[in-house]
Amino acid sequence: xxxxxxxxxxxxxxxxxxxxxxxxxxxxxxxxxxxxxxxxxxxxxxxxxxxxxxxxxxxxxxxxxxxxxxxxxxxxxxxxxxxxxxxxxxxxxxxxxxxxxxxxxxxxxxxxxxxxxxxxxxxxxxxxxxxxxx
Numbered sequence: 001x002x003x004x005x006x007x008x009x010x011x012x013x014x015x016x017x018x019x020x021x022x023x024x025x026x027x028x029x030x031x032x033x034x035x036x037x038x039x040x041x042x043x044x045x046x047x048x049x050x051x052x053x054x055x056x057x058x059x060x061x062x063x064x065x066x067x068x069x070x071x072x073x074x075x076x077x078x079x080x081x082x083x084x085x086x087x088x089x090x091x092x093x094x095x096x097x098x099x100x101x102x103x104x105x106x107x108x109x110x111x112x113x114x115x116x117x118x119x120x121x122x123x124x125x126x127x128x129x130x131x132x133x134x
Contacts, residue, residue: 040064041072046105048131060128061090065103069111080114087122095123102130 041064063083064072071078073086090097099119103112112129119127 039075040102041066041075043067043102043104044106045102045130045132047134049134051131051133053133054128060098060100061087061124063099063101063115065101065107065111065115067104067106069107071115080118083115084118084122087119087124091123096126097124098126098128099124100128100130 040062043064043066062074066072071080071083073083078086087097087099101112101115103115116127119125
């Protein structure tokens with residue numbers, strides 16, 4: 001069965017559903033971007049000449065060291081022993097855990113070394129340090 005149309009009839013496309021969908025997507029992304037923001041301890045990340053941006057930054061366990069050398073997991077302050085306990089628990093859950101160490105530029109190397117040793121003792125081997133490209 002063929003449907004025939006008259007030559008003088010114009011075909012029109014209703015744009016209102018498409019405009020509605022665009023607005024819904026826009027609202028979704030605005031709301032989602034507000035939820036994704038993660039609280040971080042404010043520090044001055046150092047510059048590095050050979051800094052590289054990792055290909056995949058998602059899902060990294062974040063350890064922050066402030067200028068006083070205090071350790072934070074997320075925004076919660078922990079001791080070095082507390083950090084080791086948390087890392088052991090995290091490695092038990094995910095043996096391929098990936099860690100980012102956000103240390104202030106004024107922090108002594110000794111503190112970073114202690115963190116790396118704690119990670120090694122817990123079995124976490126995938127570590128990166130946060131740095132800005134210089």
